[in-house]
Amino acid sequence: MRSDDHPTPGLKRRKRAGGAVALYWVARADIVATGFKPETVRLHYADTPADLPLVSAACQRFQAEMLAWSAGQKQDYTAFDGTIASLSRRFQIDEESPVAGWKYNTRRSQLHVVGTIEKAFGQRSLAALGLKDFRRWYEAAKAPKKPGGAERIDRACKIMKMLREMLRYGLAAELATEQCTRLLTILGATEFAGPRRRRSRLESHHVEAFIPKAIEAGRLSLALGTAIQFETGMRQKDVIGEWLPVPAGEGAEGFVLRGRRGKGWRRWANGLTWGDLGRDFVVSKETTKTGALVSHDLKLFPSIMALIETVPVAERIGPLIRDETAGRPYAEFAYARDWRVIARAAGIPDAVWNTDARAGAITEAEDAGADLDTIRGSVGHAQASTTARYSRGAIGKSKAIAAKRQAYRAGENKP
Missing domain, CATH: 1.10.150 (DNA polymerase; domain 1)
Structure with missing residues (x-):
């Protein structure tokens, strides 16, 4: 990881337990020999183009302090002032x-x-x-x-x-x-x-308008991803995956993206694959945020199964959601960007985001009469209070209470 625009004086890489590579700034040996400390400083950044400016700034700062100390200022980075x-x-x-x-x-x-x-x-x-x-x-x-x-x-x-x-x-x-x-x-x-707090949510009529527009545009990936997000309540990241840094020294296996200017690699991870669906179309997956295990039987959702059936069996290999234009999983931010194009064509307001599918799923479930703790378990929240924050404008409980009050006034269920 080097760049003329972002110099990194003193940068070193060291392998840690398990094969991971850590970044360090290392002081010049001749200056260390005269008493300068610290000899090394751990840099908590990734070895990627995205973090290069941060790594560069840290290295230049430490290098300047070392040279100032050597010139007589005797600055000690570890001292707290x-x-x-x-x-x-x-x-x-x-x-x-x-x-x-x-x-x-x-x-x-x-x-x-x-x-x-x-x-x-x-x-x-x-x-x-x-x-x-x-x-x-x-x-x-x-x-x-x-x-x-x-x-x-x-x-x-x-x-x-x-x-x-x-x-x-x-x-x-x-x-x-x-x-x-x-x-x-x-x-x-x-x-x-x-x-x-956000009050917008993706609703069923949005999804019903979105899917045909996505199919019409040749973006089955967006239609399928949106259907899975809305019907199961899974987070966007758990459906489409994410791109994580490939540690230095590791090969570029799997789906990888080269960073800008050909520097660094990122590997796709944590998204759904066709293998996750299995033969019975039951998905069991650990969520990226909490590590909770969630399971969903996709056979219970006709909209999802109808989209899956359009994919030939021979092509059901690898990541489930792929960018049709690139032939690989969506690059960072590309999924949301392309989704918005289809959403506008479907008449979905710009205030409603793709990530609002989770709130839409939770709100609809509560309106349908499901209790918050049951919903909490299905979406992988650790606490029901978190689930409640995702319920945006649900009136299921209000309806139930209104019905009981009317029954009470009619003389039913009175003590």
Whole structure:
């Protein structure tokens, strides 16, 4: 992983237990010999083009600090100086930090938030911070990107949430314990307006309009993927899969994509395959988010089986959902992009997303009279409260209550 636009001085790769490859920044041996520390810094990034800018920035920063130390400034990266920047850097490289356990996609998005925090107010001392600072930062973060645009409340909330995460780490790692405790207490007692929950859901009439339009456009993959998502309530990722970094040193077996400029590889994983359907068309799959095992008998869904029957038996091999234009699983974001084209042709509002199929499935199930705990088990949620958040505008319980009240007024079921 190299690029003239993103130099990576001091970058080294090391194999870890199990054959995985980790990235490290390594100090020059001659400077280490004079007493510079640390000799190495673990970089919690993937060896991919997408993470190259982050890797480059980290390597250049550590390299500059090493050279400054060598020139007489004697900066020690491991020393905590009480600023947000030093807390941020320890948070990113410490093996005991929660960052070490983040999944690839989580790490990529969350470290972007960390970088925003460090860039915006990294030089501020923890001891000098207070409620007014947090309020000001929140207001600045949620401001529209352009005058007259929508407020970016979600962005502001993510920044405040990450600040809490970093401070909790600082407390656990015994870095400025008193200040971390003080600031966490302030944040815990402060409310920041959060983004409104999504209220949109994909409904059965949307799906019925979408499928023929997708077939007409030659996109059986979109029709089948949407039908499975809506009928089973499975997450988009669990149906179409995702692209994960191929560790350095491993072969490019399976379905792989080369990164930009020919750098790095990603391998398709976690999506449904024809083999998952088996002979009886019963799918049993561990979900990518919680690891819960969910099972669905596809024979119970005529819309799914009708689409499956259009695929010749000889072609039922490999990934279930393939991009017809590329001959492989959909690249990142391509599924949602192509889905929107068909959705507009089918008259589905832009406010309704493909990922709203899960909410549509859960809402319809509750309207049909299924209790939340049963629905929870079918979609793989750990808690019924999570399932309830996906139920958007269900009136099944309201109908049942209304019927009981009317019966009560008519003299039925009275004590």
